[in-house]
Amino acid sequence: MKNIVLFGGGNIAQAVVEGLINADFKPDNIFYIDRNTRNQKALKKLKIKNLKKNASIKIDLFILAVKPKDAIEAYKQILNEYKDPKIVSFVAGIKSKKYIKLNQDIQFLRAMPNTSARFNLGITAIYNSSFSKNNLAKVSKLFKKIGIVMNLDNESKIDIFTGMIGSGPAYFFYLLKSYEKKLMSLCNQDKKKVNAAMVNLIKGVGFSIENNDNLDELIDAVASKKGTTEAGLKSFKSEKLDKIFEKGISAAIKRSKEISNEF
Ligand SMILES: NC(=O)c1ccc[n+]([C@@H]2O[C@H](COP(=O)([O-])OP(=O)(O)OC[C@H]3O[C@@H](n4cnc5c(N)ncnc54)[C@H](OP(=O)(O)O)[C@@H]3O)[C@@H](O)[C@H]2O)c1
Structure with a gap:
């Protein structure tokens, strides 16, 4: 080519x-x-x-x-x-x-x-x-x-x-907006610092998966009994964040199928 x-x-x-x-x-x-x-x-x-x-x-x-x-x-x-x-x-x-x-x-x-x-x-x-x-x-x-x-x-x-x-990248950018909001107030509105923190967060997640393909093990390595991560995860689970995320992806897939009938 x-x-x-x-x-x-x-x-x-x-x-x-x-x-x-x-x-x-x-x-x-x-x-x-x-x-x-x-x-x-x-x-x-x-x-x-x-x-x-x-x-x-x-x-x-x-x-x-x-x-x-x-x-x-x-x-x-x-x-x-x-x-x-x-x-x-x-x-x-x-x-x-x-x-x-x-x-x-x-x-x-x-x-x-x-x-x-x-x-x-x-x-x-x-x-x-x-x-x-x-x-x-x-x-x-x-x-x-x-x-x-x-x-x-x-x-x-x-x-x-x-x-x-x-559409995948947009979902992660969307999730990061909550991080950005909190980090901005934490870092006195220093956008450069906040961006650097978000980049390391996401890059670190990528490299972790490269190192270990078991997501549950990766979660366990961060979460300790009765610790902060466990509290966060418990809240996500009780709010059924996984189902909400899956629902969002399904809506995008449905839309892709609809487009086919529109044009
Ligand atoms: N964005 C993504 O992340 C992504 C990922 C995968 C697939 N796609 C697919 O890729 C396609 C493009 O998405 P996009 O986000 O890149 O769209 P976009 O930013 O709107 O780019 C499309 C470009 O094509 C131009 N164009 C349209 N018809 C033309 C024509 N007849 N002659 C000359 N130029 C023309 C548009 O001009 P005007 O602005 O004047 O209309 C615009 O500059 C979509 O079908 C989307 O489903 C996008």
């Missing part, structure tokens, strides 16, 4: 581009199509180029990274303007068959990344609809540059990944 084009250069596209460039993918080989001036500026800063209409560049891969409401229109634009494009869709909800019915011969697959791709710590789920084996291997190799890749055997699993992994 030499030349790639991001059709839609917003949040997720920028995260993926940054991750690819960190992994030594040359900015010269990354192009974008985007109508939003704020995003155009951000993309220019990343030193990638706008793909001009009728440019004589051989494009190896298009990545569709627009909101679901814009997806079919953008997809049709690619089909109309480029010969035999290979297309990866990041778009939540909309199923492969909606795209493939517009062109039966197209090589198409769905991928669901997340914004941690920016730091090469992404998780990308891939469901292959019609890529050849050889091209699928090339796409997997590309996404391995920005984190780990999970190949799915059933398209409905993409909805689950969308709710859990695509």
